Amino acid sequence: MSEYDMIIIGGGPVGLFGAFYATLRDMKTMIIDSQDELGGQLVSLYPEKMVYDVGGYPGILGYELAQKLVEQAKMFSPDIRLKEWVDWIQKTDDNMWLVKTDKGNQFKTKTVLIAMGIGKIMPSRLGAKGELEYENKGVYYTVRRKKDFEGKRVLIVGGGDAAVDWALTLAPVAKSVTLIHRRDQFRAHERSVKELFQVATVYTWHELKEVKGDGNKVTQAIIFDNRTKEEKTLDVDAVIISIGFKGDLGNLPKWGVAMKGRDVIVNARMETNLPGVYAAGDIALQEGAPKLALIAVGFGQVAIATSVAKKYIDPNASLFAGHSSEMDKFKKV
Template identity: 75%
Template sequence: MSLNKLSPVELMSEYDMVVIGGGPVGMFTTFYAGLRDMRVLTVDAQDELGGQLVSLYPEKIIYDVGGYPAISAYELAQKLAEQMKTFGPDVRMKEYVDWIRQNEDKTWSVETNTGYKAKTKTVAIAVGLGRLAPSRLGAKGEEQYENRGVYYAVRRKSDFTGKRVMVVGGGDAAVDWALMLAPVAKSVTLIHRRDQFRALESNVKQLYRVAQVKTWHELKEVRGDGNKVTQAIIFDNRTKEEEVLDLDAVVISIGYKGDLGNMPKWGIAMRGREVLVNSRMETNLPGVYAVGDIVSQPDTPKLAIIAVGFGQAVIATSVAKKYIDPSASTFGGHSSEMDKFKK
């Protein structure tokens, strides 16, 4: 999924837009900016386009993207990358944007951690949660058996075929992974420290049908033979009663921590870890926009799903086009009416 990788010696290339982030919303932002005849550079810290779709849950089935009744996360990332290539954007992988600074002519200089610099008329921030690292429980034995039976994501469900698996967590990812592994694993147990789940109700109902669910339970210790996981000790956080489970794998799904790097120092208005934007996806910095999970819009429900991010991408790029060229229309017309799109 790599596209037009650039050499570090190509300094101060000029663009209409630099998109920060190569996740699903960043890729669609890149595509739509190209559709509006903008020259685009996309920068992403990972070694493969797709963001969380490829780094956290490539085999997870996505149901809430228009046009796909069901599609795996990895396949969706591939489709978005293919669409993104339509207008030939430049892409820099395994780099992250360290600084953006406004120039005297109101353009922006963008500098990555490698020292690469680009000049751009607009910037679109689509970093999701930032550079991701898994949240760890700190349970005894957890670190010792990391990647030897203790995991923080399910990259390939085939790795869990015939195994006794325990999933820790109560969010969408934890429930989804338990459902995904149930058909291939020997057994699946999910433990959650509460009795309420932060997941789709229909999925929680299905979870109780295909897995053993232990609410009010937490992980105390992971045990093994020195090479692989063999057991886990869990406890009821109300009674403190402990239970030993024979296991082959523990999937800890309690969230990820996003590293935003120097972004809070760019002068951009933020609310906590989120970038404040208006209804036009504009930040407080002229020519700088934000889309996707990183966004906070006052008086607007926070819906951190891909479909919403796609709509934000269209708004941001359309407003950016007008910002670059005041004679342009914010609405560029329907793509079905554009001859260049048909070629």
């Protein structure tokens, strides 16, 4: 059975920076993430959105920031497991932690860092006929790369900021954009809604009934007026269902870690109530400090967590090992 100094639960921005910092300090590290790509919410929810509140970047696309963080995290070669979910952790007789995943795999580690953000990101689905059949074959829940929709006929379902923003973002590159919303009132910013009607075909009081295709890709969508039940068949290449996401914490509340609501309670050292288990980022609620769900805050928290974990593993280690620019190991050889 593989043994680690630290297993990081979550491959979002905070988990990635934590992996960099832990491996920088010679800790054998693994990242486990439920998604098929590292980057967390940056790639799942905001890949084409600009991020302005990370130091050093006046503005950067979410997906680009994620790739920079992945590159940094991989500098000292942590192990990475994707499309895998940590189902359980339990203390072992030799004072380590046994980490069990939904794939039936088990790993031993001296410390655990919980950096799962809002949890496993799950899209809200409509349940329309053909939706699951054509998922990732023309049915999507977000836009990871704008260029994937170039020249395509796109149908967007939703009436919130995300749905309207995707319509405005794709209108210049897509062949056509149609948006349907089940009401005539939008939850998006008024200025964006006004612009929406100028660049897209909009059907209010309409819902998605069925997605049709040739087995490999989407070719049509059937929509209907929820007042009259009148149906329309649209020729489309892609359907983006933008009605929200939810975070699944799985069995985390059963691990014995102290929580308040959906947050893991930590002290100033980012320690949970379980020895050797830490939390940082959006999932962490630091005692006596205001909660700010910012990437920049998570970076600071995870630097503290990994430093404290290093000293937990090796009491002779320094809590602060110095600046990375002073470490010979930081330089690639």
